[in-house]
Amino acid sequence: MANFNLYGKGINDGWDVVDAALLEEDRTLEADVAIIGTGAGGGTTAEVLARAGLKVIMVEEGRLYHDPDFTMDEHKAYSRLYQEGMTRATADASIAILQGRCVGGSTTVNWTSSFRTPEQTLHHWQNTHGVQDCDPETLAPWFANREQALNIQTWNVDPNRNNDILRDGCERMGWDWKTIPRNVRNCWNLGYCGMGCPTNAKQGTLVTSVPSALGDGATLIHSLRVDRLNHQGDRVRELRGTALGSDGVTVTGRRMRIRARHFVVAGSAIGSPGILLRSEVPDPYDRIGRRTFLHPVNATVARMPETVEPYYGAPQSIYSDEFLWRNGVTGSPGYKLEVPPLHPVMAAAVLPDHGEAMVEQARHFPQTQSIIALLRDGFNSDSEGGTVTLRDDNSPQLHYPISDSLWSAFRHAWLRMAEIQFAAGAEAVRPVHMDAPYWHSWKEAEQGIRELPLAELRARLFTAHQMGGCAMGDDPARSVVNSWGEHHHLSNLSVHDASIFPTSLGANPQLTVYALAARNSHRLAGRLQSNA
Amino acid sequence: MDSSSPDPDRRQFLRLGFQGGVAAGGALVLAGLSGCSARPTHDPMIPATTADPDRHWRFMTEEDRVVMAALLPAIVGPGMPREAEARNSALSETLVAMDEAFHAMGPPNQRQFRQLFDLLESSITRLTLARVSSYWPNVSGEQAEAFLQRWRGSMFNIFNQAYLGLIQVSNAAWYGQPAHWEQMGYPGPPAYTYDALPQMQKASA
Ligand SMILES: Cc1cc2nc3c(=O)[nH]c(=O)nc-3n(C[C@H](O)[C@H](O)[C@H](O)COP(=O)(O)OP(=O)(O)OC[C@H]3O[C@@H](n4cnc5c(N)ncnc54)[C@H](O)[C@@H]3O)c2cc1C
Ligand code: SF4
Numbered sequence: 001m002a003n004f005n006l007y008g009k010g011i012n013d014g015w016d017v018v019d020a021a022l023l024e025e026d027r028t029l030e031a032d033v034a035i036i037g038t039g040a041g042g043g044t045t046a047e048v049l050a051r052a053g054l055k056v057i058m059v060e061e062g063r064l065y066h067d068p069d070f071t072m073d074e075h076k077a078y079s080r081l082y083q084e085g086m087t088r089a090t091a092d093a094s095i096a097i098l099q100g101r102c103v104g105g106s107t108t109v110n111w112t113s114s115f116r117t118p119e120q121t122l123h124h125w126q127n128t129h130g131v132q133d134c135d136p137e138t139l140a141p142w143f144a145n146r147e148q149a150l151n152i153q154t155w156n157v158d159p160n161r162n163n164d165i166l167r168d169g170c171e172r173m174g175w176d177w178k179t180i181p182r183n184v185r186n187c188w189n190l191g192y193c194g195m196g197c198p199t200n201a202k203q204g205t206l207v208t209s210v211p212s213a214l215g216d217g218a219t220l221i222h223s224l225r226v227d228r229l230n231h232q233g234d235r236v237r238e239l240r241g242t243a244l245g246s247d248g249v250t251v252t253g254r255r256m257r258i259r260a261r262h263f264v265v266a267g268s269a270i271g272s273p274g275i276l277l278r279s280e281v282p283d284p285y286d287r288i289g290r291r292t293f294l295h296p297v298n299a300t301v302a303r304m305p306e307t308v309e310p311y312y313g314a315p316q317s318i319y320s321d322e323f324l325w326r327n328g329v330t331g332s333p334g335y336k337l338e339v340p341p342l343h344p345v346m347a348a349a350v351l352p353d354h355g356e357a358m359v360e361q362a363r364h365f366p367q368t369q370s371i372i373a374l375l376r377d378g379f380n381s382d383s384e385g386g387t388v389t390l391r392d393d394n395s396p397q398l399h400y401p402i403s404d405s406l407w408s409a410f411r412h413a414w415l416r417m418a419e420i421q422f423a424a425g426a427e428a429v430r431p432v433h434m435d436a437p438y439w440h441s442w443k444e445a446e447q448g449i450r451e452l453p454l455a456e457l458r459a460r461l462f463t464a465h466q467m468g469g470c471a472m473g474d475d476p477a478r479s480v481v482n483s484w485g486e487h488h489h490l491s492n493l494s495v496h497d498a499s500i501f502p503t504s505l506g507a508n509p510q511l512t513v514y515a516l517a518a519r520n521s522h523r524l525a526g527r528l529q530s531n532a
Numbered sequence: 533m534d535s536s537s538p539d540p541d542r543r544q545f546l547r548l549g550f551q552g553g554v555a556a557g558g559a560l561v562l563a564g565l566s567g568c569s570a571r572p573t574h575d576p577m578i579p580a581t582t583a584d585p586d587r588h589w590r591f592m593t594e595e596d597r598v599v600m601a602a603l604l605p606a607i608v609g610p611g612m613p614r615e616a617e618a619r620n621s622a623l624s625e626t627l628v629a630m631d632e633a634f635h636a637m638g639p640p641n642q643r644q645f646r647q648l649f650d651l652l653e654s655s656i657t658r659l660t661l662a663r664v665s666s667y668w669p670n671v672s673g674e675q676a677e678a679f680l681q682r683w684r685g686s687m688f689n690i691f692n693q694a695y696l697g698l699i700q701v702s703n704a705a706w707y708g709q710p711a712h713w714e715q716m717g718y719p720g721p722p723a724y725t726y727d728a729l730p731q732m733q734k735a736s737a
Contacts, residue, residue: 085636
């Protein structure tokens, strides 16, 4: 039986959870370590440091929502649990950005796929980006450590039809496919991971690391946005935060300051560079916010003769790496193939149509299957990624130009995805593109895709994996933090999240974030204990 | 790179056109304050404006609701009930869902939608950029559809973006309502979870 109302019970047992929306006056707190963000990086860091006996305060901009709130309701979930009510996008609106903003961060809403960092990527980081001690052998124990803690295992239940079609199609084409490892315990195979897991089966930080840290005496402050870190000389003195109301949007007027010996920023890509830019931390080589990567995603949808019900069952269980390294590590970008879950709001927001055209697709929704390609950006020379800047109101924004090599990879991916869907028996296939109709044969589709305009806002693109912007590496001219996430210029500041990746990964990022955060936090705990 | 993206001159022109449009809208607001508004005023026959009159609208103004009441039937298409009462209540529930979505977006995206609504509501930009010739309360289904198709098919990114913004918020608000799930053949969360999960018992109670 699932363990329901985890936080209700914990708070009764004395967990220190503060809802900043309810603050009646400004407050100043002190701790050994203040951690900003409670997602994959921040949550893991809190677990390790609190277990080491340090006094930890976790600060989260989003609110605390947990199983009693998770009713598989898209409207509630998207407006409460995602950045900008799920309308975050790149500055020119060409790529929709799905990113979590709640206790547990993106791990509260992610789709549970759990991969180790590809070996090619780790070698590339070591050889090209000057990252130390990141070879597969050195990191293996850290991956194993998190795989055990989060119960990461290959999914041994039959895939839902949505995923099965990817497998069937690849099988028929003679292409690689494999089963995905997932971070779940007693999963009910419901398919609502993106709305917050209603059974607490998903082993995100919301139900693992954050409760563990709270049990070890840490404090969690949610609904508090960190505005800046005040620093002097080579040290951060305090963080300053603004309380947000129970709607998650309105500023209440209450503020908090937290003083600590050490500060860990884990607001993720876009968020962490935003904090560092607002704080005007030393950045002599203008690296903060540069080289932000997205695993940009394009998609096809297929109309199948059979019922697919893409809304039920574990959202991702099959993948194909057939094209991931197709041109070598630094050749034009390869991609990973996966499947997205589809529910009415998600589908309605992704399909760029209205009126008759939309109704026609709605009518076939239960027979709809979709494949996505996640492009491996940041490895080849024309893929420099995006840049985070601050808007007038100081909120972070990502400018991400789509390079020529990415455009041609998108076209390649639409072709291969359509081919897979027809091979698996699709009646019609359409790239998610404003100018694409449904084509009824592979031949038609092949011709049509070759002629599709490669243009912003015509192709509908999205990202669920934001990485980089505070790159790690040993050369301060090319990176923001060193190979252990320690800031090059401020001695008591670390970054522990997906923003430290020097490129994208070529695999879904959560396990890489967990493993690096666990390793870097053990090192940090040692440092803090030895000069206690 | 691609022949369908506008050349730099046209982009520049468009940017000027857009800013000019917003400035013109601003001038009209001032004109309105001094008593000679060119904008449509409250029309009690428009269901959107009578919907839930006591509601505290967080983002959408009455004029925004008038615009969306004209566009939603074209966006939703055949899914929109024909019968007046059912149609009015479907419209007003959708506007409420949209208002909540706009609120949850937070200030930066709200500013963009505010600019878009201003542009649609000012007579000058409605005529020149949206090329909609009637006041919104009088816009027919065909006019609304033609406008949506123009912006969808435009070679200018900015209109594509505005089109996508309007239809995404509308489609999400429409299809997210349990009453409209059946239009997508979606049965909702698995039936057994309503008994098996404590939070679902509460949600359905
Ligand atoms: C829909 C979706 C599906 C995904 N599916 C998968 C998957 O199947 N497998 C996988 O490996 N990955 C998946 N991911 C991505 C994965 O979850 C993320 O890569 C990972 O969680 C990143 O970890 P992080 O610590 O960098 O950031 P996050 O987990 O996003 O946490 C960052 C937190 O910092 C908070 N924050 C930011 N700024 C501030 C501030 N100024 N003050 C206070 N708090 C702040 C944010 O609110 C957020 O809660 C998915 C993501 C999404 C959105
Ligand atoms: S499939 Fe359902 S039960 Fe399993 S992790 Fe996802 S939401 Fe939870």
